[in-house]
Amino acid sequence: MSGSQQGATQGAERTDDLLETRDLDAGYGDLQILDGVDMRVGDEEYVTIVGPNGAGKSTVMKSVFGLTTHMGGTVTFAGEDITALNPEDIIHKGMSYVPQSDNVFDTLTVEENLEMGAYILDSVPEEQLRVIYDRFPILEERKTQKAGTLSGGQQQMLAMGRALMLDPDLLMLDEPSAGLAPDLVDEMFDRIDSINEAGTAILMVEQNAKEALRRCDRGYVLVQGQNRYEDSGDALLNDEEVRQEFLGG
Amino acid sequence: MGATQAYIRGRKLITERPGLVVVSAIAVLLFLDLVRRILTGATLISTVAGYVWNGTVIGLIIGLAGIGLSLTYSILNFANFSHGDYLTVGAFSGWTASYLVAGLGTATIGELFLLNASPRDIGITATAEPLSIVAGLVVAIVMTILIALLIDRLVYEPMRDAGGISLLIASIGVALALRYFVVFVYGTSLRGLTAGDVPKVSPTIVDGTITIDAHEATLVVSAVLLMLGIHVFLQQTKFGKAMRAMSDNKDLARVTGIPTERVIQWTWLLGAGLAGSAGYLIALKRGSMGFNLGWVLLLLIFAAVILGGIGSIYGAMIGGVIIGIVRNLSLVWLPTDFSLAAAFLIMILILLFRPEGIFGGVKTA
Incomplete structure (x- = not known):
């Protein structure tokens, strides 16, 4: 069985897409990284992007969030064209983004970090704060502690908690398992599963490709700025070509 | 066992950081010498107390001005060499307002506006004309903020994506432009501002008295209140937290939805407001000012900010007070001409032995 070759029209066949990029070209300054990327994330869907280093996985997320130079194509979110909007505007649309590193405010307390997550609201949403503290009890225990003094795993939870403060429809996670001790990686994936089960769509970039594909609904394999394969996570895992080329056999 | 460990640790310190040991030894010697001088009566305790008080007064001004420099550094990423001239702008605009309030009727508007009226005729002291002092302080703050925002719009905003070095060089240009704009309007002469008897108290400290006058008291109270205000703003308000987050x-601040342009405007607003008030207050304490007021202080302000840990506003406050006190305390051993050197020596020592500054890494938190 072979992974389906991605066509530019495939995204258009579905109408219930939350996020859709069509023929997206983007990069930094003059340097183009993405070359005609077509991706979609449905409501409450869990999608991962895997691929070799330098393929532009993180750039996809940054481009969706308005952090790169837009060079062509469109991004729609919940039926609205958000191509090349500023991050300050995109955050209002119901999408949150957790960068790979430096994703907490080190010198602010845990509680202040979460408050910043809800900056665009008039007041701190107490109910949502409760939800996040229930999901990550360690954050409540350490709420007066400076984020910079937390362990790597706790910082990752805080970064997710911060992104969840607006109760987004889509959560974009860039390498959530990076830098975590091996025994914490599984726990992190469990937490992401449960966030997804609670109704938030996930778009995730992961280096830990096998585990990510095992967990997700659907996956993309990105190579040299183009999406080469798209299929359900299990199908990609079992695809001989994908295994040989990108998953180390 | 404990003694052996202490010995080993001591030996390690001497071999690894001999400079630190020498400097610490000199500090201990100076302290012992101070004790000796006090015991033999060569230096009075009240003299030392007087130095500490004077140092604190100057130090608070340096610290107040340093907050803005530190904020600009951490949020806009450049060392602002025009910051000293914001003090000058504050001093001149504020004192113009004070003269207008206090001197209306005694001199012509033109004389008052250009600060050409005789200080003796106007007779401003904090107790004789308190309203003019308050008005002057407010105008100093407001005018400096307006000018800083205007300069940001004209100079720094178009350069937002430029590197720190380009911005630094641009700020030197801004510094010169501001200073000579002040010269253009007010001229280059050093001018007296206050006149009349300033009420003083002279509390006894062990073996003598120190003098605290009403202008120093005004300065200390205003500076401490402004510092408390900025502390509460940064720690308790949502926007203050957003400023800390951005610094x-x-x-990350950007993807969190914090309005970064507005934070930058507030950085200017707070930094310039504090600089303007510092300029006004130092002129009140000295009773005179010239167009070089802020430029001359700028190096001390930089020293304070670097000493405290650049980017940290608490470091700037503490650094300012340390610089002020060291400079004055050095008078125990050194002639006045060398006191400035002592202040910079402390800065150099801190940079050598703790390059990140006293509060380095803590940032504005």
């Missing part, structure tokens, strides 16, 4: 991590 910590600009990229």
